Every structure is written in C-alpha cells, then in structure tokens.
Amino acid sequence: MYEGFGQFVGGAWRGSDQRAEVASPVTGKPLGAIPIARPEDTVAAIDAAAKALPALAEMGGFARADALHRIADEMAARADEAAQMISAETGKPIAQSGREWVLSVDQFRWYAEEARRIYGRVVESRVPGGRFEVTREPVGIVGAFTAWNFPASLPARKLAPALAAGCPVVLRPSSQTPGVAMVMVDCIRAGGLPDGAVNLVVGTTANTYGPVMADPRVRKVSLTGSTRVGQQMIRDAAETVKKVSMELGGNAPLIIYDDADLDLALDMTVPAKIANAGQVCVTPDRFFVHDSLHDAFVAEFTRRASAIRLGDGLDPDTEMGPLINASRLQEIDAIVQEAVAAGATLECGGQRASGFNAGHFYEPTVLSNVADDMRVFDEENFGPIAAITRFTDEDMVLARANASPMGLSAYAFTRCPSRARRTTRALKSGMVGINSFALAASEAPFGGTNFSGLGREGGSEGIEDYLDTKLAQIVF
Incomplete structure (x- = not known):
C-alpha cells in the first residue's frame, strides 16, 4: 500500500532500515509498513528546507501562486486514490473522505490567490524627506505536525499557507495515518517548487519532533493535536524562540x-x-x-x-x-x-x-x-x-x-x-x-481561544503566522 513512499527529503523519496506497520481500524490487520525516520533523516529534511528557503522566497507571490494551482490540479486528478487512502487508514465513510480531499484541494487554490495579496504599506514619517515602508517576508522554515483524524485537510491547512508565504516545510504527519500525506506531498512535486520546499518525515517523537524543535533554523511550528502536546510544544519552542500556532482540543x-x-x-x-x-x-x-x-x-x-x-x-x-x-x-x-x-x-x-x-x-x-x-x-x-x-x-x-x-x-x-x-x-x-x-x-479563519489553541488556519488570517513584518525608514 505504501510502495514508492517513505521519507520525502530534498525532492525525492527515501527508504529506511526501520519500518513500522500501519493497522486498519476496520480489521485490526496491517495495511502495510512504512519506513521510519531516523534523527539524521529529520536533520537532512531541515537541511533541504534551509537550502530551498532563498529560492522559494525569491520566487515571488505570483510564481508561487501558479505553483499552488498546479499542485491543486494534480491533487484533483488523484482524488479517488486519496479518498481510498483516507478511508483505509481512518475507517471513515468514503463520502466523507472524498469531501475531505476536495476541501484540501481548495486550501491550495485559496492560498494560491492569497500569495498574490501579501501586501505592505507606506506610512508617513515625521523625519523630513522620510517615509516608513512596511513589508512582509517569509518567517523561515516551518515544522508542521498533524493529527490522524483528518489526515488530508490538516496537512493542507499548513502546507498551503506556508508555501504561499514562501516558507519551506518539514511535515510530520501522524504515523497512524501517514499515507494520504504522502500522496499530497507527491502531488506537490507537480508544482515545480525548489527541491526541499516540502519535506516529510514519519517516525517517533524522538526522531522527528525532537530535531525539529531543537534546530534554531526552524522558525515556526504549527500543531494540530491535544492540549497536552500543545503545552509541551510551547515550552520546547521557547528554547529557540520559535513562532507557534496550534489548533488543540475542543469541548x-x-x-x-x-x-x-x-x-x-x-x-x-x-x-x-x-x-x-x-x-x-x-x-x-x-x-x-x-x-x-x-x-x-x-x-x-x-x-x-x-x-x-x-x-x-x-x-x-x-x-x-x-x-x-x-x-x-x-x-x-x-x-x-x-x-x-x-x-x-x-x-x-x-x-x-x-x-x-x-x-x-x-x-x-x-x-x-x-x-x-x-x-x-x-x-x-x-x-x-x-x-x-x-x-x-x-x-x-x-x-x-x-x-x-x-x-x-x-x-x-x-x-x-x-x-x-x-x-x-x-x-x-x-x-x-x-x-x-x-x-x-x-475562506474562513479556523481556530480557538483559551486552551483550544493559538492562531488561525484558513481565510486571509491563515497566512499571517507564516510572515514576518519588516519596517524600513527611508530618507532622501
């Protein structure tokens, strides 16, 4: 079931000498086995993202928009494959799986257009002959961690705005439902983005989460998961002062x-x-x-x-x-x-x-x-x-x-x-x-307050967490 997939690093799939079985929730039997990332695989993914960062940022919003539309086209062409994968791994009805993939495609189309609308502004300066220029720049490498219950839409909500903003991503999907994230990453190859713009690692917390959180080159992390995990991520992110956004539990x-x-x-x-x-x-x-x-x-x-x-x-x-x-x-x-x-x-x-x-x-x-x-x-x-x-x-x-x-x-x-x-x-x-x-x-901002998270995914607000604001005072 996972033939041809594995870790995706620097624009290519790679295997591993360690594998783990993915079980069907319908039968309890293995669906197949996936390669498990070693710490060095995660570090290689971060290295690849660091190499891709300048080229991705320099593409400009219009070029990135075209790339995201090409990705969306490829995803739409592989909708049946993706829906089958979602239902096999989660057990959810195939109609729900198909709708989830359609909504995931829509994330890429929406943020393709948001990439064209990363605006700055000019502010009058009190200095004679001066003006303030406010611009928006990619925050840098993003670590994205997603849960198993929506294995397509959760990665899409992070990948699409990050790429639109010009940020390379190291994606770590749930090891319980890794297959559809692999299909999505495979579709991203059709975008023609720089190698390393998107990387995928699946494995233990120590081998994946650990290196991402410890590396100061990773400037933002985004999580969909439990409140307990979110609290730990906030503590870990403080060590290297990473920007954090997260959608946590609800009630x-x-x-x-x-x-x-x-x-x-x-x-x-x-x-x-x-x-x-x-x-x-x-x-x-x-x-x-x-x-x-x-x-x-x-x-x-x-x-x-x-x-x-x-x-x-x-x-x-x-x-x-x-x-x-x-x-x-x-x-x-x-x-x-x-x-x-x-x-x-x-x-x-x-x-x-x-x-x-x-x-x-x-x-x-x-x-x-x-x-x-x-x-x-x-x-x-x-x-x-x-x-x-x-x-x-x-x-x-x-x-x-x-x-x-x-x-x-x-x-x-x-x-x-x-x-x-x-x-x-x-x-x-x-x-x-x-x-x-x-x-x-x-088109709508998705997220919570209090113990349910920080930041928003979706809407024009969803790209904000992937951008830094730069102020320049220019005097002539």
Missing part, C-alpha cells in the same frame, strides 16, 4: 433553544455527531436542550442514532466507521460506563458494536440526564457520544456553556435573530455556528 457546547426548528436541529446534529465516529475536534459534545423540547429531541435523536449503519468506510452504504484504535475504543467505553454509574440514563448504544469480530466499532450512544461535572461533559469525549442535559434559563445555559476551559467551537439553534446575536457575543469560543455546523472552509 463544544450545543444549545437547542425553545424556539429552535427541532427537525432542522436533528437533521443537522445527528450527522455532525457521528461524522468520523465523533472523532472531530469541533463536533458538538455538550448538548443543552431546552426543557420544552428535551424529551422530543432525546427520543428522535435516539431513534436516528440507533439506525446508523456501521461498517467499513470503503463500503458506500456505511454511515459511520470505527474508532481509530483499541485504546480509543476502551476510553470511549470507560467514559460511557462512568456516566451511567454516576446517574446518566443510557438511551441507546453504550457498548462495542455487535456483529463485528474485528476492528474498533462502537455503537452511536445517547446519554440523557447528564450532569455538568461528569467526565463525558467535562472533557472532550472524542467519540460517538451525544451527552444531553436540560435547561430553562438563557443566561444560565450560556454560563454553563462557557464553563469549559476549551474554546474552539460552539453552536446554537434558534429562530430569533436577536437571540442568535446575543448568543454569538456571549459564547467564549473562536468559532460559533448558529443553525449550522459548517465552520471549516478555506
């Missing part, structure tokens, strides 16, 4: 007000909750449903969740695939059992899916009568669990929604425009969806 509240369109809320919420088996950082985790709609919402959500078709993501009839690995399965089950033991009502699910002798399948699960201090509510559950509680007072539910230290995404359903505006202002979150879960788009 999104969902408020269903008494005036919500119940059918619309259910039509949108059930698919959002079970997408990628709930392994989505922006998925709704904490369901606050107004008392007047609570019973009807729980009953219908339970009916729909119980009818979800589980299976191999490569089967077009599958609506939900497995969890990524056995430890995730065990953790989800522990969260559910703890909630039930503490008094929550199990409406459906709550166990490993029957009928699957292999893989990591867990039933879509609905819990009602959940208390705010239960772990299923207090922490990001990252699984197919709808944890539901009641509310009656608007101010109180907003306070409860804001009780989490996380601040990535938040949602509400209401028919009232003024209530929508009040809710949007009140929620402490980097992103808010009102009657919508569609937050991830190349």
